[in-house]
Every structure is written in structure tokens, then in C-alpha cells.
Amino acid sequence: MAHNRKVSVIGLGYVGLPVAVAFGKTQPVIGFDINKNRVQELKDGYDHTLEVEPQDLTAADIEFTDEVSVLRKSDFFIVAVPTPINDARRPDFRPLLSASKTVGQALKKGDIVVFESTVYPGATEEDCVPILEQESGLICGQDFTVGYSPERINPGDKERTFTKIMKIVSGQDQATLDIVADVYASVVTAGIYRASSIKVAEAAKVIENTQRDLNIALMNELSLIFQRMNIDTLDVLEAAGTKWNFLPFRPGLVGGHCIGVDPYYLTHKAELIGYHPEVIQAGRRVNDDMGRTIAQSAIKNLIKDGVNVSSAKVGVLGLTFKENCPDIRNSKVIDIIDEVKSFGVTPLVHDPMADGEEVQREYQVELVTDEQLKDMDLIFVAVAHSLYKEWSMDDYTRMLKPGAHIWDIKGLLDREAFASSSYKLSRI
Known part of the structure; x- marks a missing residue:
């Protein structure tokens, strides 16, 4: 170890748990979450997010807790809680x-607090620090001092994991920056990048x-244009992709708790300082x-x-916000x-x-089994789960009426066969 700090991680979700496990393989760590059920689940060696394998969870030296008193044993706090948006598409800083x-209730002199949650520039020092001081x-x-080290966790990605992604670090002064860099460097093998400031x-x-x-939005707009010209967008992108500097973005649904959320943090801050961002909001x-546009086009085809x-009879294959991931938060399939x-x-x-009970609770949607998908007039292939990639053409056509429609949103199916x-x- 290149440091002597006692690390704690606050928030044990898709971001926080992999961080805690990485540190827990090299030193004792405190893992804190306000959800008692989540804490017990992790104590039992199970992670319902599927981000951490049971053997890795067991191998990590983590004291899971929901008690603030346990946090007081720490002197290096990593905050990794969600930063969603509300119904008005404004930042929801409540978590x-x-x-x-x-x-703040656990802070002592000499402690360091590092925030990983996505925020707009200035939030750490302007919004979080006053609460830390007050408490x-x-x-x-x-x-005490603070730093910021933005998370780059990619849910469901088993290759680009926490320790294998370049880590940006920052601190409010040089001494803090040095310590933050050393702490993260003790587990992150991909390297550390020292930002010039927290902002x-x-x-x-x-x-x-x-x-x-924005790049995906451009592809989505192009797909809407090409549909009206009866041109296959993916064919166009494959052709354009033969140029060395053409970027390989594709159209699709943009949901989840990062890409579909983070731009609203920046536009919100921009408006607070008197600038109206046209391109980002467009x-x-x-x-x-x-989502609504795709559904409308499909229904129009049925009417024709x-x-x-x-x-x-309409079927939807996939509800989570991305493939091979159980997370349903901010899934655009619901549109x-x-x-x-x-x-x-x-x-x-x-x-x-997806977890059926969670889907029912969040969206009031009841998941069905494979056997219930029969005699469909229309099916949307909405998420590229491995299971759907493995299905043959016969597997798909068994669900459909003759002449039925399939909307392959993810480009999974063999177009020539159909x-x-x-x-x-x-x-x-």
C-alpha cells in the first residue's frame, strides 16, 4: 500500500460496491449504505446488481454497515451515491x-472526503462542503479537506472495470491531491490523471x-431522416465507417443514470449563470x-x-436500460x-x-415468460441481451403471426434471412 488511510465508501450501488471491493482486496474497508436490506444482502455475499462476482465479494475485507458510528473509524470517505434528475429534468441532489x-456526522480533523457522484462544476465546494461543515x-x-474523482463505472462491462479505467483525481490543495492520488493509485492499475482543480x-x-x-442524438436524427427516404441507417453508417476518422456511433434509446441524465446537470448550471445551451438541449x-417516435412508426405500419x-398483440423484448444489466432505472424502453x-x-x-417485482413497483409492468409470447402482430427487440442474440430466426418467428412486424432497435437480427x-x- 502506498498510503495509510482508512477508506470508507458511502453508497454501495453500481458505482460504490466495485470501488469498495477493489480497496477491500488490499486493506480493510468500511462499506456504508442507508438501505438495510442492501447491507444484509452484501453481508450474505450476494450482489443483486451483478457487478461483483460472489467470490470477489467474499475475498474483499469489507465491513458492511448502515451505522454512522462505524464510519467514524474512517479518515478517507468516498461518496458514491446516485445523482438523478427529477420530473422537471432538474438535478436531484437529495441523495x-x-x-x-x-x-459530516462522522468527520474528524485531518479527514478527507472525495466525491465520485456526477455533478455540475462547483457542486462539491458550493453544495456539499457547507453541509459537511454544518454537521x-x-x-x-x-x-478537513475535500476532493473529487469522477466515477467511470460502465454497468455490465466485465472488461473495463474500476481498476482498469484511468482515474481522474482532484483536491482542494496540493497536499490533498497527493493523498487522493496515492490512495486511488494503490488499486487502480490503469493510471491516475491529476486534474488542475475540483471544478x-x-x-x-x-x-x-x-x-x-450528442453524438447519439445526431445518429438518431439521421435515422429519422433516412427512414423517410427508405434508406437503412445502419447500411449508411457501415459505408461511412470506412473513412478513418468517422466516429462509430449508432442510433438507439438513451437511458440509464449517466448519458440520459448528466447533460441536464450541465444545462442546469449553465442556465444558473445566464447561458441558455442550445445544442445540448436539442x-x-x-x-x-x-422511444415514442419508434412506437408511433411501428403502429403506423400496422395500420397500413x-x-x-x-x-x-405487441411484444417488447428487453426493459433494462442496457444489455446484460439488471438496472431498470431511467430505461427509455418504457417510452x-x-x-x-x-x-x-x-x-x-x-x-x-430484470427483477419482476422491481419492474412492477417502478413501472407497473408485469413481465411475461417466453411461452407467453405467441401470435404477435408486432415485436420490438429493444435491448441487446445475450439471450436475444442467441435466439435463432425460428425462435423469433415462433412468436409471430405470418406477416408480422419486427422492430429491431439494436440491429441484432439477420436482415437477409427475414x-x-x-x-x-x-x-x-
């Missing part, structure tokens, strides 16, 4: 501010996903509308074929489902990764 309050009675910069690190994180969001509008929409429902049809939704059949395959 972050609550975590700051919790950490602890200590003065930031004198009694620079915060901004770097929020623009990573904003850039990706991209968000395009991406936010894609003379199908009575009100009695049509397809809701739009189909607006035509008086209740679609049959199937997902091998071209010689009675089934109508569409791609975005």
Missing part, C-alpha cells in the same frame, strides 16, 4: 446532500457523457423522443397493413411501452435480466 450530512462543526481547508474534474465528468449523448430532446390496432398503451394496447414485456420471409423487419 448527495443526505450522504454529505451522514459523512461536523469543522472548517473545510483547515480541519475541472467535475466538468470533465459531465462532458464525457454529454459528448456521447440533443436531449431528440434522444428523449426516440390493415391490422386492427386495438386488438393487436415505447407507454406509447403503445396510448393506442389501447397493453404490450407483453419480456426481460431475462428478407425472404413474410415477416417485415425494420431497423432504426
Whole structure:
């Protein structure tokens, strides 16, 4: 170990747990979460997010707790709680501010607090530090210090894991930056990048996903244009991709708790300082509308074929926000489902990764089994789960009526095979 700090991780979700496990393989770590059920689950050696394998969880020296008193044994706090948006698409800092309050109650002189949650530039020092000071009675910069190290966890990715991704670190002063860099360098093998300030690190994180969001928005808008020209968008992208500097982005649904959320943090801050961001918000509008647009196009095709929409059987394959991941938060597939429902049809939704009870609780949607997907007039292949990639053409056609429609949102299916059949395959 290149440091002598006692590490704790606050928030044991998709981001926090892999961080805690990585440190727990080299030293004793405190893992804190306010969810008692989550704490017990981890104590039992199981991670329902599937980000950490049971053997890795067991191998890590982590004291799981929901007691603030246990946190007081730590002197290096890593805050990794969600930063969602509310119904008005504004930053929802409640989890972050609550975590700051919790950490503040455990702070001692000489401690360091590092935030990993995605925020807009300035949030760490302007929003979190005052709560830390209020709860602890200590003065930031004198009694304790703060840093920021943006998370880069990619849920479901077993190759680019926490220790294998370059880690940006920052601190409010040089001494803090040195310690933060040393602590993370003790577990991150991909290297450490020292940002020049906390605000620079915060901004770097929020623009990573904003850039990706805008690139996907461009692809989505191109797909809407090409559909009207009866041109296959993926064919166009394959052709354009032969140029050495063409970027390999593809159209699709943009959900989850990063790409579909983070740009709103930046636009919110921009508006607070008097700037109205045109390009970023335009991209968000395009991406936010894609689910509804896809569903409307599919229903129009049924109507053109003379199908009575009100009695049509519609299936949706996949509900999680991305492939091979059980996370359903901010899934844009629900926009397809809701739009189909607006035509008086209740679609049959199937997902091998999602938890049925959670889906019912979050979206009031009941998941169905493979056997229930029969005599479909229309199926949306919405998420590229490995199971759906493994299914053969026969597996898909067994679900469909002759002449039925398939909307292959993820480009999984063999277009040539369907071209010689009675089934109508569409791609975005």
C-alpha cells in the first residue's frame, strides 16, 4: 500500500460496491449504505446488481454497515451515491446532500472526503462542503479537506472495470491531491490523471457523457431522416465507417443514470449563470423522443397493413436500460411501452435480466415468460441481451403471426434471412 488511510465508501450501488471491493482486496474497508436490506444482502455475499462476482465479494475485507458510528473509524470517505434528475429534468441532489450530512456526522480533523457522484462544476465546494461543515462543526481547508474523482463505472462491462479505467483525481490543495492520488493509485492499475482543480474534474465528468449523448442524438436524427427516404441507417453508417476518422456511433434509446441524465446537470448550471445551451438541449430532446417516435412508426405500419390496432398483440423484448444489466432505472424502453398503451394496447414485456417485482413497483409492468409470447402482430427487440442474440430466426418467428412486424432497435437480427420471409423487419 502506498498510503495509510482508512477508506470508507458511502453508497454501495453500481458505482460504490466495485470501488469498495477493489480497496477491500488490499486493506480493510468500511462499506456504508442507508438501505438495510442492501447491507444484509452484501453481508450474505450476494450482489443483486451483478457487478461483483460472489467470490470477489467474499475475498474483499469489507465491513458492511448502515451505522454512522462505524464510519467514524474512517479518515478517507468516498461518496458514491446516485445523482438523478427529477420530473422537471432538474438535478436531484437529495441523495448527495443526505450522504454529505451522514459523512459530516462522522468527520474528524485531518479527514478527507472525495466525491465520485456526477455533478455540475462547483457542486462539491458550493453544495456539499457547507453541509459537511454544518454537521461536523469543522472548517473545510483547515480541519478537513475535500476532493473529487469522477466515477467511470460502465454497468455490465466485465472488461473495463474500476481498476482498469484511468482515474481522474482532484483536491482542494496540493497536499490533498497527493493523498487522493496515492490512495486511488494503490488499486487502480490503469493510471491516475491529476486534474488542475475540483471544478475541472467535475466538468470533465459531465462532458464525457454529454459528448456521447450528442453524438447519439445526431445518429438518431439521421435515422429519422433516412427512414423517410427508405434508406437503412445502419447500411449508411457501415459505408461511412470506412473513412478513418468517422466516429462509430449508432442510433438507439438513451437511458440509464449517466448519458440520459448528466447533460441536464450541465444545462442546469449553465442556465444558473445566464447561458441558455442550445445544442445540448436539442440533443436531449431528440434522444428523449426516440422511444415514442419508434412506437408511433411501428403502429403506423400496422395500420397500413390493415391490422386492427386495438386488438393487436405487441411484444417488447428487453426493459433494462442496457444489455446484460439488471438496472431498470431511467430505461427509455418504457417510452415505447407507454406509447403503445396510448393506442389501447397493453404490450407483453419480456426481460431475462430484470427483477419482476422491481419492474412492477417502478413501472407497473408485469413481465411475461417466453411461452407467453405467441401470435404477435408486432415485436420490438429493444435491448441487446445475450439471450436475444442467441435466439435463432425460428425462435423469433415462433412468436409471430405470418406477416408480422419486427422492430429491431439494436440491429441484432439477420436482415437477409427475414428478407425472404413474410415477416417485415425494420431497423432504426
